[in-house]
Structures are given as C-alpha cells and as structure tokens.
Amino acid sequence: MSTSSNPTPSPDTAREGYDRDRQVRVAVLGVGMMGQDHARRLATLTVGAELVAVSDVDVARTDAVAAEFGVRAIHDPKAAIADPEVDALVIATPGFTHEELVLLALEAGKPVLCEKPLTTSPETSRRIVEKEAELGRPLVQVGFMRRFDTGYQQLRSLIESGEYGAPLFLHCAHRNATTPPNFSSEQLMLDSVVHEVDSVRFLTGEEIVAVRVIAPRSTTAAPEGLLDPQFVIMETESGVLVDVEIFVNTTFGYEVRTELVAEKGQARIGLHEGIVTQSAAGWGGSITKDFKERFGAAYDLEFQRWIDAVRAGTNVDGPGVWDGYAAAAVCAAGVESLKTGQRVEVDLGARP
Ligand SMILES: NC(=O)c1ccc[n+]([C@@H]2O[C@H](COP(=O)([O-])OP(=O)(O)OC[C@H]3O[C@@H](n4cnc5c(N)ncnc54)[C@H](O)[C@@H]3O)[C@@H](O)[C@H]2O)c1
Known part of the structure; x- marks a missing residue:
C-alpha cells in the first residue's frame, strides 16, 4: 500500500x-x-x-x-x-x-x-x-x-530500487541534548518519535501495523518523573521490524540516525553530519547542536x-493529511503501549 x-x-x-x-x-x-x-x-x-x-x-x-x-x-x-x-x-x-x-x-x-x-x-x-x-x-x-533530507531520499531510493532485496530491519536512534520544561513521557512519542513514524512510512512505503514501547532505567539527566530514554518497536505491514532508541536528555547534542538491514545489503544515514577531520590530534567530527541545524x-x-x-x-x-493521520494513529498506539506495556495494533480504517 x-x-x-x-x-x-x-x-x-x-x-x-x-x-x-x-x-x-x-x-x-x-x-x-x-x-x-x-x-x-x-x-x-x-x-x-x-x-x-x-x-x-x-x-x-x-x-x-x-x-x-x-x-x-x-x-x-x-x-x-x-x-x-x-x-x-x-x-x-x-x-x-x-x-x-x-x-x-x-x-x-x-x-x-x-x-x-x-x-x-x-x-x-x-x-x-x-x-x-x-x-x-x-x-x-x-x-x-525529513522527507526533504538528502540522506532519507537516498535511502528511500535504495529500498525502492530493490538492489538490496527486501528490507528486514530499520534501526533508528533519535537523540536530543535536553528537553523543554514540563516535557512529559508521552511527548517522547508524540513530539519526537512521530518523525521516525513518518520516516519509516516514507522509507518503506508501508503502513505501521503495531507498536510496543519499553521504558528502561531513566538517565539521571532526565527531570524527575520523565521516562527517558525509551525503546520503541514498530512493525510494518510486510513485517519489517523497526526499533527506535529515543533519548532526549543526552546533554550534549542532536543526532538522528537510521540503519537499514536488507536481504543483500545494509546502509546507514545520519552517522556523521558535517566535516570529519583526521590529523595528529586524532580522528573526529563536529556534533550537531539541534534539529534546526541538522535539518536546515x-x-x-x-x-x-x-x-x-x-x-x-x-x-x-x-x-499530506493521510500521512498526518497515520502518524497520529501510530503515536496514539505508542502512548497506549507506554501505559500498558503491551504491543498495540494500529487500525487506520479505510482511506477516503
Ligand atoms: N518539524 C519540526 O522539526 C518541528 C520542530 C519543533 C516544533 N515543531 C512544531 O511546530 C509547532 C510550533 O512549535 P514551537 O516549538 O515553535 O512552539 P512555540 O511555543 O515556540 O511557538 C508557538 C507559538 O504559537 C502561539 N500560539 C499559541 N496558540 C495560538 C493560536 N491559537 N493562534 C495563534 N498563535 C498561537 C504561541 O503564542 C507561540 O508564539 C508545533 O506544532 C511543534 O510540534 C516542528
């Protein structure tokens, strides 16, 4: 679909x-x-x-x-x-x-x-x-x-070409330096993972049919009561398994990465943004500050x-609006899963 x-x-x-x-x-x-x-x-x-x-x-x-x-x-x-x-x-x-x-x-x-x-x-x-x-x-x-980011467009084209065979896994990480005051545990899904939800639909061309959210121990950098990080597992309609590490109080920078594992090849985007240096001082690169810089x-x-x-x-x-609706439905399922600890199925109903 x-x-x-x-x-x-x-x-x-x-x-x-x-x-x-x-x-x-x-x-x-x-x-x-x-x-x-x-x-x-x-x-x-x-x-x-x-x-x-x-x-x-x-x-x-x-x-x-x-x-x-x-x-x-x-x-x-x-x-x-x-x-x-x-x-x-x-x-x-x-x-x-x-x-x-x-x-x-x-x-x-x-x-x-x-x-x-x-x-x-x-x-x-x-x-x-x-x-x-x-x-x-x-x-x-x-x-x-993100649909207008070169890396995402290249990864989508690669999947679409079929060169690497069918996609099996997408391993995603989404990391922010800090959160605004009063950021809630649900907002990790609603405000941050919502971008992965749309990216996965964009990359695979498939709907997401089930979500499960797991909250491991929280970082001491998270404000009291905030479940951060969280681990989100999503399934697409053909059975591609997606995992997202969402971690919004890393304290130092912004990073969004995706790794595709397909039948005959693997590909990664978002690992090193900007310049990568190599000198007597060592090997390294710069850290992207925030999403406005990363996705400018x-x-x-x-x-x-x-x-x-x-x-x-x-x-x-x-x-368009269907994409907005699908993202809202998957995020609502994610919020329910965060509360219940259960795998929650997503039913979008018929598209008008
Ligand atoms: N695409 C992205 O990467 C991205 C990143 C951050 C935020 N956003 C989205 O952008 C939107 C705005 O986020 P923000 O961080 O700029 O928020 P913000 O709080 O900085 O700004 C929102 C502004 O809207 C005004 N406002 C509130 N209710 C209003 C109303 N009924 N009519 C007119 N103005 C009203 C507020 O006074 C405020 O100035 C949100 O939907 C947010 O999720 C998207």
Whole structure:
C-alpha cells in the first residue's frame, strides 16, 4: 500500500504549469520558535513566496515579528485565515490548536503547510482527512521535513530500487541534548518519535501495523518523573521490524540516525553530519547542536517545494493529511503501549 499520494517529491512535476508572475502571499500563524524560523525562510529564501503577515495570540510577539520583517501584524489568527490578501498559510502554533485552524483554512479553500503534528489525536486528524476528501482536492501539507533530507531520499531510493532485496530491519536512534520544561513521557512519542513514524512510512512505503514501547532505567539527566530514554518497536505491514532508541536528555547534542538491514545489503544515514577531520590530534567530527541545524536544508527545500506546488495549483508536494493521520494513529498506539506495556495494533480504517 502506498503511504502517500505523493511520496517522492519531484522538482520537475512541481514546476509544470508554473505561474512565474504569481507571488504566493503567505501568513504565518504562530511565531514562536518554528514560526519565526519559517517567517525568515519565507521572507528571505523561498522563491515565489511573499511573507505578508504574521499572527499570534501573543500580541507583543506578533507586533515584534511583524516589525522585524516589515509585514502586517494580524492579532486574530482566524482573521488572518479569512484575509483576502492572504493566499496561503503556514501553521506553526502548538499541536492542540491545529485542528481548528486547519479546518478553517480548508473552509476558506486556502493551501496550508501545517507543522507536525497534523493534530494531537487520530480522531481529530481523521476529521481533517475527511474534510479534505469532501473538498475533492489536496490543500494541506504536513511538516514532516525529513522527507526533504538528502540522506532519507537516498535511502528511500535504495529500498525502492530493490538492489538490496527486501528490507528486514530499520534501526533508528533519535537523540536530543535536553528537553523543554514540563516535557512529559508521552511527548517522547508524540513530539519526537512521530518523525521516525513518518520516516519509516516514507522509507518503506508501508503502513505501521503495531507498536510496543519499553521504558528502561531513566538517565539521571532526565527531570524527575520523565521516562527517558525509551525503546520503541514498530512493525510494518510486510513485517519489517523497526526499533527506535529515543533519548532526549543526552546533554550534549542532536543526532538522528537510521540503519537499514536488507536481504543483500545494509546502509546507514545520519552517522556523521558535517566535516570529519583526521590529523595528529586524532580522528573526529563536529556534533550537531539541534534539529534546526541538522535539518536546515530540508526545511528550506520543504518550503520551496510547497510554494512551487501552490504556484502550480497542486498545493501539496510532500506528506499530506493521510500521512498526518497515520502518524497520529501510530503515536496514539505508542502512548497506549507506554501505559500498558503491551504491543498495540494500529487500525487506520479505510482511506477516503
Ligand atoms: N518539524 C519540526 O522539526 C518541528 C520542530 C519543533 C516544533 N515543531 C512544531 O511546530 C509547532 C510550533 O512549535 P514551537 O516549538 O515553535 O512552539 P512555540 O511555543 O515556540 O511557538 C508557538 C507559538 O504559537 C502561539 N500560539 C499559541 N496558540 C495560538 C493560536 N491559537 N493562534 C495563534 N498563535 C498561537 C504561541 O503564542 C507561540 O508564539 C508545533 O506544532 C511543534 O510540534 C516542528
């Protein structure tokens, strides 16, 4: 089963029907950490996009970011969605607000790039899948940016080529230096492993059918009560076994790696980012600080491809609402498994 209507973004098809004169006027909703980064990207880098407005419930923050980029401050995000001078929206508000804002954008018929997660539960994500299906055309892209990272694209192509035979295992590690205050044990799945969930679906082209989460002893660096690290085991529909070490208080850096074990070969991505040195002082490399550094180029490409798709009238060139829904369903199963210690099956139901 294909896991996406458009799993392998293609620059050539995205450029078909391109309207060179059309600038897409974009408003960014939520200008915290990610929203400010995306506003800068749209204002300075993305060809064919014009950042026209920012909107955040934090009025002072909206005004400050609007002034920084010389764009309109719209204090009510719903007014920004309805604004006739806004063609498309980036949603970078917290996950619990996404359902309402995405549904409003769908009602307004405006293309959206919604940061992950699409929503915080499978039920609410499913509502968006159904709403978009009713409209009969894709409008919502979900911010799973790893699909635009060169390493992930190369690994997917390798699996797809069949050169190494069928994939058997994917061994993944996802490590962060520290967590924000009040980060909960469930958030390891919902905020971090959600990226592995989408990556596995992207790499294998298969749905994930079962999840089990095991919590070993916690690191002393984790805040009191936080189960960190955790070990997540996922099964795909053809029986590929995936393990994810999720460890979010390593104290020193950011690392995301994946190893494929297939019938006739193995491949690894994410082991050494940036420069690797060798001298009398020894052999070594640099440590990536955070995800913005590790995936900076992927975010840039994600935004360019999205704007290209909006200009071409196809609106989505990457993960869509079904991908967001599937990720939400797998993560909900993971949270249940963390609580019960049991293997939990995932049933996505029929795709509209
Ligand atoms: N793709 C990635 O790698 C990645 C990385 C980090 C965060 N994210 C996602 O990006 C989103 C934002 O995360 P963040 O870390 O920037 O959060 P943040 O807390 O730094 O910023 C969120 C902003 O949204 C504003 N806000 C809250 N409710 C709002 C509403 N109803 N309308 C308008 N604005 C509202 C807040 O005032 C704040 O300024 C989340 O969905 C998060 O999961 C994605």
